[in-house]
Amino acid sequence: MATEIKAPPYRVFNIAPAIQPGAMDGLKSFVANDKIQNDIGFPAFETEDWHDKAINKFSELLGKYRSLKVYLDACVHCGACSDKCHYFIGTADPKNMPVARQDLMRSVYRRYFTLPGKLFPWLVGARKLTREVMDEWYSYFYQCSECRRCSVFCPYGIDTAEITMAAREVLAAAGYGQKYANEIIGKVHKIGNNLGLPKAALEDTLEGVEEDTKEATGLDIRFPLDVKGAEVLLITPSADFFAEPHIDSLIGYAKVFHAAGISWTLSSMSSEAGNFGLFIGNYDQMRKIALRIRQAALELGVKRIVVGECGHAWRVAYSFWNTLIGVGDGANDPYAIELQNQLDHRYKQPMHICEVTWDLIQQKAISFDKEANDKHIITFHDSCNVARGSGMGDYPGGQFEIPRNIVKAAANHFFEMPEGTTHEKTFCCGGGGGILTDDLLELRVKGALPRMEALQTVVDAHGVNFMASICAICKAQFTKVLPYYGFDRRLIGGVHQLVSNAIKLGDK
C-alpha cells in the first residue's frame, strides 16, 4: 500500500457500519510464483485451461464435501451473519459480509450447477467464472480468516470458512495460489517447520534458551530435542522457538514439565504444530503435513502427544488428527495401529498443553507464587480456532474454562472483556487463516478493530496491561497491530508466559 496504514476510529455505537462498496477492492496478497506452486504439486499461474481446471475442481469438491454442497444451497440471504465479521466491521466493505463473501462463490455455483442459474442467471444472481471473478475471489477469499464467527449466528450453521477453503482450493487448482501460505507449506515439507528453521539452528536456539533459563532460575531446565523414549512429544508452533512473546510460553511449557517431572522432547523432523493445509482447504496437504507428526511420534517412541499454544494447530490436532493420521482412538491402518499400541491411553491423545497444566494444577503436582504476576492486570483473548473449532477437557466449553482457570491459578488480577466479544462469540485477532502477511497489513489492522475496542474497554475500566492468548498467530498479529491502536506491543502474551512467571520450581 502506497498510503500510510491507519487504524480505523473506534465506533461510537456498537453497531455495524454503513456499507461502503468497493472499500477494499483490489487488495491482494502476493500470488505464488510457479516454483512455489510446483513445489507442492500445484499448477503454474495463468495456464490456458484455468477455467476448466477451476470448474472441474469445483465439481469435485461438491462431491466430496457435504458442507460445501449444503451451504451453497441453504443460504436464504437473511443477513444474520452480515454484521458479524470483524473484517466487515473494520472495513465496511459489503463483500466482507460473510453472506456476500459466500455469494462470490455461490453465484458461480448457481450458474454452472443449478437449473435456475442456468436458465435465469439474472433472477438468482448467477454468473460465469471469468478472469475478473477469479481476481475478485482471490482478493476477498484472502480477506477471510476462517474464524467461523459467522457460523455461530447462522440459522443453518453455514460456515464461511468452509466456503473460503473451497474457493482457495479452486483458485490453487487453477494456478492461483497465495505466496504466503503455499511457500510455508513448501517449507514444512522440505525442512520441517513453517519458518524454515533447520535442525542445527533449532539445536542452537534451544541451547540458548536453556542457558537463559538457567541464568534466570538457577535450575537445569531442559529443552530436549529428538530424545528417544521421552514420555511426551511436544508439537508446538515454530514461532515459539524464537519470536517474542512466543518464546516465553515455550519456557513455561518446559517449566511445567520440569516441575511435574515429566520427560519430554521436541522433534527436529516435525518441529511445527501449524498446518497451513487447513487454510488453503486442501485435505491432502493437511494430511501430509500431519503425517510428519505421526512419523516423529513413532520414531521417538513417545507415550503422549501434546500440542503447544497454537490456535489452528489445535483445531487440526483435536478435530482432525484422528481422522487424518489416527492420533486418538479407533484408527486401523498399520501405522496407526502401531501408534495406538505405543500411546498411553490413560491420557487423551492428543492433549493441549493447557489440559496438561490444568490437570497438574488440580493434582497439586505444580503450584504457583501468584504474586510474581502482580504487575500484570490480565484479560484473556479466546482464539477463534480453539473457541469454535475444537474443545478441551471432557465437557463442552472446556476450551474457555481451562485456559482461564490456569490464568487465575497463576495470577491475581483477571478481568473479562465485554460479553459478545469472548467465548464462542470471540472476535478474531485479524491475522488468522493465512492472512498473517505484511502484504495484507491494511486488512490486518482494520480487522483487529472489534478486538481493540473490547480491549480498550477493560484497559479503561481496570487498567488491563496483559492480554493472554494461546495462539501463535494471535501473538504475532497483535504484536504488529497493537501499536496502530496506541497500545504497547508487549501487551500481548501467552498463558504459559504467566505460568512461567509464577510456577514454583525445585523447592516443592
Place this chain on the structure above:
Amino acid sequence: MTILFAVLFYFAAGLFAVGLIYRISTYARTPAPLKIPTTPSPRTKFGVVMLMTREVFLFQSLFKASLWTWLFSAMFHAGLALALIRHIRYFINPVWDWVEFMQPFGIYAGFLMVAGLAGLWGRRIFVDRIRYISTPSDHLMLVLLIGIGASGLYMKFISHTDIITLKNFFMGLMSFHINPVPEDSVIKIHLSLIALLMIIFPFSKLLHAPGIFFSPSRNQVENSRDKRHLATWAAQLESGK
C-alpha cells in the same frame, strides 16, 4: 380449467416430491470428511438431537444473531405451520379432531404469517446490508409467499370461495378422479401460487428446510478424539501408503 389445474397439481406435487428426494439423497450421499461442529457443541447423539430441535423449532442461532430477524422469521414460520395444519382438513375425510381444534388458530395465523413476511421484506428494503445481498429472486420469493397468504386471508374474511367444491377437487385428485375446481378467480390465484411454490422448492433457497438437517457444523457429534471419523474417499488415501 379444471383439467389445467389438475395437471398443474399433479405436475407440481410430482416435481416437489421427486426433486426434494433427489436433493436430499445428494446431501445424504455426499460425505462430510472432517469433524467440523461449531464448538462448543454436544458430545452425544442425544445432545445433537436436542440442539437440532432447538434450531428447527426455536431458531436458536438466529436468536443470537438478530432479534428483529428472529421475530419476523418466527412469526412467518409459525404462522405458516399453523395455516398448513388448518389446511389438512381439505385433504381428509372425516376431519381429525385435533385438526378441528386447530382451526381458529390456523385462521389468525394467516395474519401472523403475512405480518412476519412484511417485516422480513422491510428489512430487505431498508437495511443497507441486507438490500445489498438481496437478489431479485429473494424479493420475488417474499412476494410469492405474501401473495399466498393474502389471497388465503381474502377468501376467509372478504369473499369465500366454494370450499366444498375445492375439497372435492383435492379429494378427487388424491384418488385420481377429476372433480371441478371452484369458479372464482381468487382461489385460482391462490392455487397457482402454491403450485409455483412447490415447483421451485427443490431448485431454490427453500432447500434451507432440508438443508439444516445435513449441516455438518450443527449435526455432528463432537467426539473427534474418542471416535475416528473417516469418509470413504479419505479412507482410500490410507491404503495408498
